[in-house]
Amino acid sequence: MRTQVAIIGSGPAGLLLGQLLHKAGVETVILERKSKDYVLSRIRAGVLEQGTVNLLAEAGVDARLRAEGLSHEGFALGFANRRLRIDLKDLVGKVVTVYGQTEVTRDLMAAREAAGLVTIYEADDVALHDFDGACPRVTWTESGRAQELACDFIAGCDGFHGPSRASLPEGSLQTFERVYPFGWLGVLADVPPCSHELIYAGHDRGFALCSMRSPTRSRYYVQCGADEDLSAWSDERFWDELRARLDPEAAAHVVTGPSIEKSIAPLRSFVAEPLRFGRLFLAGDAAHIVPPTGAKGLNLAASDVHYLAQGFAEHYGERSSAGLDGYSARALARIWKAERFSWWMTSLLHRFADQNSFDRRMQEAEFIYLEGSRAARTALAENYVGLPY
Template sequence: MNELPTASTAATSRRERVQVAIIGAGPAGLLLGALLHQAGIEALVLEQRSADYVLGRIRAGVLEQGTVALMDRLGLGARMHAQGLVHGGFALGWRNRHQRIDLEALAGKAVMVYGQTEVTRDLMDARAASGARTVYEAADVALHDLGGTAPWVSYRRDGVEHRVDCDFIAGCDGYHGVSRASIPADALRCYERVYPFGWLGVLCDTPPVSHELIYSNHARGFALCSMRSPTRSRYYLQCALDDKVEAWSDAAFFDELRRRIEPEAAEALVTGPSIEKSIAPLRSFVAEPMRHGRLFLAGDAAHIVPPTGAKGLNLAASDVTYLGDALVEHYRERSDAGLDAYSERALKRVWKAVRFSWWFTSLMHRFPDDSGFGQKIQEAELDYLLGSRAASAALAENYVGLPL
């Protein structure tokens, strides 16, 4: 039985009620919070880390048009349009030559390069300005009574125990968060593919080597030349899972990058000291269903994709679009049709993006245990892709983002 705090415990405990509790203040949680606030639905966002920590996370920055449209729908697109870089194509490298994939000609759309950190900053600033609440550094977050009609969340902050009663909980707290872990194991089915390599990434304040991204398949391994702005570059190299950041000086990194991209780009590469350097493992992961009782999963809490093709943030945006609209429908129209359909609807798009990310990763990377047959198939696929408008159009359609 859950009892109200007594007078003796009131000083060390607090209780409140909101319509929706959102776990996680990354882009998924903040986008959902913005959608609900716009509709007049009260939501509290809980985040275990500090705001500075959340903003300090280095993530991808290629936005599909659907994500751009969502920021515009929320009235938060001004800085994105002023500072973001519209890309109508990208270069695909193979055998020391690059061929441009013309996204606008092949798919009729472009993408926007605008860092996830900047998206998060825009969402944080807007939420603070609106008066909507976010609690950072919320410790020991726990979810309760998910299968009933009155779920609640507990957490601790500054020595005070808090209880938040709510109608629904949105789990937007990432792969390692508490939300998915709160679902009984026998109520979930998880699918996973772990790749036998990682990405060594470097961020530096230098002009990008190209005005559009370069994806390169090379005998020494995959390379990606990306950017965050006209003066900030982001570069990646395929590396072994047991590699160490300390083993890579800046000079060694850029020497290896030059080897993996076409000579003209290698000659134009401007180097500088790294301001961030890290190694990330690659995996594909999906948990089904994305709902358990009154808990709804969104973003990385439900699925992970390798960064090839930049689908992670964009999938989070499509999840919360579906979920936000379903919650608005619940409160405005007293209909649960959208909530009941959420998991199936979201997973249809998720699996298509997972398929594309897996395919693009398999196409562009060298696999250490390949016997030779797989490499020949990869080369045949690249040859077909770069020589067929239909194949290139399929790549472009998936890259710019499938319809919501």
């Protein structure tokens, strides 16, 4: 087999890149080690920046998003039983859209299948070869048989644990990482949300987030230990803990019900530099991880894809290497700003095991400053809706 761009990973980053390149007339093949059903079963966040919505429109996959997505003009920060609304529309003239990452993936998969483009699922033992030369290739096994794909370039969109970054020679890459000493216990339930906008709550008992997927399906989170036993968290215990961390009005509006999904996600900040190695490019979670506080993960992957798709389109359409040559620097400039914002939000709202009374007062002072300063709220809103590409 041969293609122009081999894409490793069929998450939203890989699928969006494939769709944008298809629109630009660039051939792609996507390789995914899991099954299609497994990819669609992964529950992830769903707050989309306007830049991400615009990219999905450019890719031609925004019809269902426009019909079913929830436009949010603000969100709330909670602290010590107080709540502060951040009015995005008023502060920066922009909004965000709530639309689940699973639905984004589903829409991109459907578009790829409708266009007859090749995606190979359950590709075992994926290995990347010769990307430091002119003729890269990818090998894998399919139903026990060895397969090979020749290509011009490889896009590693295969997540934190995928083979793309792991294929790099030792010493070729610098990494920056912070692993947080807690996780998020998330519950998905078919109950109406307690608020029509998201609530990010800091509390002495730990962080909580009230989110939603639709007017009848809610996604809630509470901060927990990174090594917590999920089986110790009954639905009743979760709902009690969630309400204890919210302001009285929000707690009173929590509608409980049986969970349809429950999981614990660890939190880390991670960046790899650079993002280009010969003819291999890293994008999305293969290149960086952000804590989910601030909803930057999928949106940051989308901006990577924007830069990378532009670079490939210029290479094939204009015979210019400028976009690909500048990809790493352009993407990293935005990545580090998003990392800073996610780290700041996480530091503001979570309880840390080694936190002392001074640290707690600093969190309180930050919240009071936000309450009293439009400039501070504007800076928060500007980052939340997404910095320009």
